[in-house]
Amino acid sequence: MNSAPKTGSILVVDDEASLRETFQFFLSREGYDPVLTAATFDEAFSILSSGPVDLVISDIVLHEASGIELLRRTRQNGIDSPFIIITGYPEVKTAADALRYGAFDYIVKPVDKDALLRSVRLVLRQRQLERLKSQAEEERERYRLLLDTVFKSVTDAIIIVDDELNIINLNAAARQLFADLLPGCTEGTNLSATFCSAEFSTLRTDLLRVLQTGEEVVEHRFECNTIDNKPKILSICTSPFCEGGDNRHGAVLVIRDMSVRCLQQRSRCSSFHRFIGSSDVMQAVYTMIENVGRVDTTVLITGESGTGKELAAEALHRESSRNRMPLVKLDCTAIPENLLESELFGHKKGAFTGADKDRRGLIMQADGGTLFLDEIGEISAMTQLRLLRFLQERTFYPVGSDTPMVVDTRVITATNVNLKEKVQQGTFREDLYFRLRVIDISLPPLRRRNSDIVLLANHFVRKFSQDLKKPINGLSDNAIKLLLSHDWPGNVRELEHVMERAVVLCPGVTITSNDLPPELARSDASPEPAPELHLVQPPPPAAVPTGGASADAEAEADTPVAASHILSVLGKCGGNKAKAARLLGIDRSTLYRKIKEYHIDLSVISLE
Numbered sequence: 001m002n003s004a005p006k007t008g009s010i011l012v013v014d015d016e017a018s019l020r021e022t023f024q025f026f027l028s029r030e031g032y033d034p035v036l037t038a039a040t041f042d043e044a045f046s047i048l049s050s051g052p053v054d055l056v057i058s059d060i061v062l063h064e065a066s067g068i069e070l071l072r073r074t075r076q077n078g079i080d081s082p083f084i085i086i087t088g089y090p091e092v093k094t095a096a097d098a099l100r101y102g103a104f105d106y107i108v109k110p111v112d113k114d115a116l117l118r119s120v121r122l123v124l125r126q127r128q129l130e131r132l133k134s135q136a137e138e139e140r141e142r143y144r145l146l147l148d149t150v151f152k153s154v155t156d157a158i159i160i161v162d163d164e165l166n167i168i169n170l171n172a173a174a175r176q177l178f179a180d181l182l183p184g185c186t187e188g189t190n191l192s193a194t195f196c197s198a199e200f201s202t203l204r205t206d207l208l209r210v211l212q213t214g215e216e217v218v219e220h221r222f223e224c225n226t227i228d229n230k231p232k233i234l235s236i237c238t239s240p241f242c243e244g245g246d247n248r249h250g251a252v253l254v255i256r257d258m259s260v261r262c263l264q265q266r267s268r269c270s271s272f273h274r275f276i277g278s279s280d281v282m283q284a285v286y287t288m289i290e291n292v293g294r295v296d297t298t299v300l301i302t303g304e305s306g307t308g309k310e311l312a313a314e315a316l317h318r319e320s321s322r323n324r325m326p327l328v329k330l331d332c333t334a335i336p337e338n339l340l341e342s343e344l345f346g347h348k349k350g351a352f353t354g355a356d357k358d359r360r361g362l363i364m365q366a367d368g369g370t371l372f373l374d375e376i377g378e379i380s381a382m383t384q385l386r387l388l389r390f391l392q393e394r395t396f397y398p399v400g401s402d403t404p405m406v407v408d409t410r411v412i413t414a415t416n417v418n419l420k421e422k423v424q425q426g427t428f429r430e431d432l433y434f435r436l437r438v439i440d441i442s443l444p445p446l447r448r449r450n451s452d453i454v455l456l457a458n459h460f461v462r463k464f465s466q467d468l469k470k471p472i473n474g475l476s477d478n479a480i481k482l483l484l485s486h487d488w489p490g491n492v493r494e495l496e497h498v499m500e501r502a503v504v505l506c507p508g509v510t511i512t513s514n515d516l517p518p519e520l521a522r523s524d525a526s527p528e529p530a531p532e533l534h535l536v537q538p539p540p541p542a543a544v545p546t547g548g549a550s551a552d553a554e555a556e557a558d559t560p561v562a563a564s565h566i567l568s569v570l571g572k573c574g575g576n577k578a579k580a581a582r583l584l585g586i587d588r589s590t591l592y593r594k595i596k597e598y599h600i601d602l603s604v605i606s607l608e
């Protein structure tokens with residue numbers, strides 16, 4: 001006897017109680033569990049219908065029906081439990097019926113125990129194997145579905161080829177990629193021929209190498225062009241591919257389109273936080289701020305006065321995870337040196353004359369956020385030391401206190417002096433210098449980014465015309481020429497002030513060279529040529545514009561521009577003078593006067 005329970009449930013069906021119990025006892029003793037019994041057809045059928053039974057041992061004679069009928073009904077109802085039919089009266093017909101309905105065995109009474117046990121073992125083992133097989137199939141199907149879903153849904157292009165480089169399979173992303181690069185490539189296409197051009201030869205080489213060596217070729221990137229000539233950067237991994245049973249082999253190409261990310265990285269911004277500027281140097285600054293903003297490190301911002309160091313500090317704070325906490329700013333030169341320490345670190349009541357109550361310093365006020373210290377090169381040796389200690393230990397002592405304070409404040413500093421020189425001269429601590437400039441962001445002077453001047457000038461014109469409620473719509477070519485030829489020692493701040501002044505002074509709707517300060521005027525600034533087509537006679541030669549010129553002289557200097565501008569506005573308004581005058585910001589009689597004065601030929605108005 002084997003006492004270990006054996007897998008599989010057995011149902012014994014016999015209308016004779018003694019036989020049922022004998023079978024049950026005998027099978028249970030052999031370790032089968034559970035061994036169920038049923039006395040009638042209905043009872044047996046109900047057990048079989050209510051859950052799977054691994055083996056039915058049924059007498060052929062049941063009181064009101066037969067074991068063969070039970071077998072037939074169970075098969076009819078889709079129940080596949082194996083049957084061993086026991087009979088006291090062996091007949092060809094019942095044996096044939098039993099076989100026909102799929103009985104596993106047909107045993108004649110008196111039942112030989114060993115023969116029965118052999119049969120039972122066999123049935124149950126087969127049953128168990130079938131169960132394992134169907135479990136494995138289910139598992140495989142689930143896995144296949146999973147892979148299929150992944151294959152279809154990934155954004156990487158996946159292409160499977162055989163050993164002759166014919167495409168066996170490709171996913172939706174690969175179809176899309178091919179549609180952009182090599183239309184017509186699909187299942188069955190031979191990539192050996194398709195990838196023969198120099199542009200795609202890398203892919204072909206990779207595939208061949210994988211097929212030859214059976215080893216993966218790990219990621220590398222290559223450049224190509226789409227059919228409409230857009231550049232693409234593709235990252236490729238090629239691996240061997242073996243297909244289970246039939247030993248077919250080939251390779252899998254996984255291609256990731258990196259162009260989007262690269263384009264995003266490269267895409268030019270003309271503004272970033274409060275910065276305006278699309279030059280390469282400013283793009284580099286934006287990228288740096290984006291990258292450094294997220295890292296909680298000390299940053300030193302350098303650059304000439306007016307280059308936007310404060311804007312950079314703001315942008316760094318906005319880009320950081322501290323952006324919901326305060327950004328506290330301090331211009332270190334704005335506070336007398338003897339008060340700077342207390343301003344920064346706070347003080348205790350009575351720490352010095354006038355300290356009539358405890359005061360929280362700015363470092364504490366910026367807890368969780370950022371402290372921006374402008375003009376850091378100007379702080380005293382003592383403040384340098386205290387700042388260094390704070391940066392090293394993240395704790396500080398308010399003036400007059402011996403209780404250390406712990407804060408989580410990020411420090412960003414800025415200077416327009418050469419701190420390195422100060423270090424060499426011994427006026428700035430080298431250890432602090434290195435602490436401060438863990439990251440150094442250098443803002444380029446305006447003269448190194450000429451392409452931003454017009455962008456910035458227009459931005460400021462828009463800003464000030466809104467602030468001052470003056471409808472100014474742009475700058476004349478002459479004015480732009482002067483702006484571009486200036487050296488901008490005061491950088492963007494200087495340009496900002498120049499444009500504010502120009503908006504204030506501008507008598508019309510366009511900023512002209514005469515609205516700019518005299519120091520911008522250059523002897524080579526010549527008036528813009530008149531568009532001959534639109535003027536019957538060229539206007540009188542314009543004087544070289546100088547700041548502080550009279551209104552008449554100004555008008556004269558920019559006559560061609562004004563004339564062409566009037567003409568263009570008239571064109572836009574379809575020749576409607578009232579509308580044009582409104583747009584130009586002048587009254588109708590002035591417009592008539594100017595048309596006459598500038599000899600504008602209305603017959604040539606091109607209607608836009």
Ligand SMILES: Nc1ncnc2c1ncn2[C@@H]1O[C@H](COP(=O)(O)OP(=O)(O)OP(=O)(O)O)[C@@H](O)[C@H]1O
Nearest residue numbers: 274275276277305306307308309310311416492493
């Ligand atoms: N790229 C820019 N786009 C728009 N405005 C700018 C830009 N750079 C500077 N500005 C403006 O110029 C002025 C000066 O900028 P900011 O105070 O940030 O310069 P700074 O380098 O800190 O100057 P300083 O060294 O004198 O303190 C500000 O009004 C600022 O808004």
